[in-house]
Amino acid sequence: MRYAATITFLLVLTAVNGWMNWRMWSNARHPAILPTTRIERDVQVKKIGQQEIFRPQRDESHASPPWAYLETEDYLQFASNLRAAGVPERTLRDILVADIYRNMEEKQVKLAEDAPDTFWMNADQRNAMERAKFRKGVEMKNAQFDLTIELFGYPMNQHALQTSRDEGQMSAIVRLLFGYLDREAFIQLMGTFEYFEHRSESLVALTEGILLDDDIAELNTQADGINEALDKLLTPFEKEELFLRYFITGHYSEMSHAENGFEATGAEFRQAALIVSTPHDLLREAFLSAVDTPEPTDEMREAAEVELAKFLGMERYEEWARAKDERFKEIYQKTKIAKLEKADAVKIFNSLDTAEAQVDSIYADEELKPEEAAVLLIAVKARALSEFKKVVGLRMKPEQRQELSDEIFSELGKLPEEFESEDETKPGQETRKDAR
Template identity: 20%
Template sequence: MTLRALILASLVVNLAMAVATWRLWPRPSSRGSGVLAERTVVFNNGPLRTSSNGLRIDITITNSPPQFRWQTIARDSYTNYIASLRAVGCPEQTIRDLITAELTEENNRQRRALLAPLQADYWSHAMRGLAEALNDYEEKIDLIDARTTDQIDILLPQAKQGPVHFSVNGAQTGHLPVEKKDAVKALHERFSLAAAKFMDDPGVTKEEKDRQKKLLQQQLDGELKQLVTPEDYAEMQLRGSRHAEALRGMIGLDLSPEEMRKLVLVLERYEKSPGGSKPGQPGAEQKKAQEQELRDVLGDRYESYVRAQDSNYGQAYRIARRFDLPPETATQVDDVRKSVGEAAQALGKNSQLTRDQRREALLAVQREAESTVREILGEKASDAYQRVGGDWIRSLSASEPQP
């Protein structure tokens, strides 16, 4: 072979080796910046450090167990959570308390999110009665509660001890931001625990319990005033008033939110005024002035306000709503009830009637009352009303008339 051929062959071989070396040489990942990736792993025996293809792995060895933290327990599911708690020796009662508390808090979060619109617009919903406003939410609330109870029963069947009661921020704090709601709730819980210490003590007299409870209430009010604005505090007091609760329970009374607030303010003011025959009740003069202020707020609806406080009218009103009847039908039924009551009273006082004559007259009044109510409500609604609110009709034949 000539020298020229040898040189050419050598060049070809060197070129082939260079290409092969270039192809086989490791390169930084195209996804990175060229910096070696690092990873550290903890084992319990002996050091080890290795690197491969540009990935360096540092393995540090220690004979000391890692510090225990609750956060290190796997919580992909409550089943794993319970298993992990048991694995570290957590007592069963503590596990039950932890799981129940977490599920209950989750229940509260779901309820708060669901009821937030209702609580924020409290007075608008209160004027038609919060019980009625809650009807739109009952099915969803029941579903949330059922899911929570089922979870507790499935995860901790041995912990089932009757129904689980859930708590949630009520309408009294519905106008507050979430963080203020939670702060107010925590404040009340702290004072409740403080009160429980002496309220449950059999060695403390009733008088002393009342005195300490009054002092705690004053302290609670003082801290609340520091926690929320004066406007928010006044709104909380107004919503928490027993008069606000009573107005919420009234039906058939068409009030605007502002009118309802005014009514509560009037009732609160006269309740606290001196001169009443009993604590918390206005005297005769105050009642007269109170009635006038209520009339000023309500105008022609004052009589409806008085009627709405009558449970008998409430029964007729609910039946009318249930069967999509005009509200006036409830008023008509209630007027019949009052007229029948007056007639029965007159018959009872009529000394010229014999016992049989009086009984026959009462039966005639009863038949007329049944007929009139059926005519007003219709057959189905009348039958329903007789079952829930017809005691005054049945009593006409059940009672023993006296001369």
């Protein structure tokens, strides 16, 4: 039985093998019955020694992608094709700006590669070559901005688009300055800033920082151009808000005095910033850093202070002015560490302010002899220390109170060097009267 089963299995295997051979012979004679259709491709044969390498060629019969019918080297025509195809304006801008930026990068790489060998050049020749290369790069970037103005109606570059998508610390600063604007207005604003910043920086670089009258006039013309562009892009409120936020960002330490005891409301802070920023030409301060922009005059600052006092009221204004005083800042921080109240810091500051005014009057009295002035200064300091003890009372331990009073009043009532007597004046040394 086992022998018969083995013979049967071999016969079946032989039959299957014969059927498969017949099938392959039949397909070779009648290709039409093949289940799939072969795609004939031209091949390129290249012999290397005894080996043959087959490289399939591109099949030109395949239809080109629809995108190829829109692309052209003429960017104006390219933009027209995209608009005709219904491509959204933002998508169109992203496509074209990225392509323009890529082409500019390729040209810059080629410009660097085409630089001649500098081995035999002297310093002047190398400097001239570098300046020519830099000038060429500036011209290329100018052409890029000019093209985007022609395409979109406003300047744009890749960096402006990237800034609108950045995350992290830079994004937080951008939101602080421009968060009130919609995204499209912000992108156009960034492109405008990039354009004028490039123009001003390249002008300064090409002149190597040596600005003649014509250069300064050109920079001021550019500042006027920024102002006109802002008027087109922003409403009057948005423009005022932009300058206000810029000023607050740059002068926050001068405006915010919460750490010194002056808690301003949002309305107070905003109006105070508007008033204080009035004497400043913020546009030129922001974009003409290479030019010495005029500082606000004393009259302009005083006028702003008067307006601020009217807005805040005298009591709040005095509180704000005191919070700006470096002496009060120091006293307030030290009393805060000592767990004293703000009212205590104000009393100590007033006492110190009064004492310093008395000291100044003693210094100014040229009729006083040194020993008389010393006695008066000691008396002034004693009264200030007495007031300090009354303010602090028993809320501090004696050693802590002594340490704090030394920190605050250590410089009060010192006898200046110019109080030396005429007899003690050394040859060639000025007397107090001569020094004044």
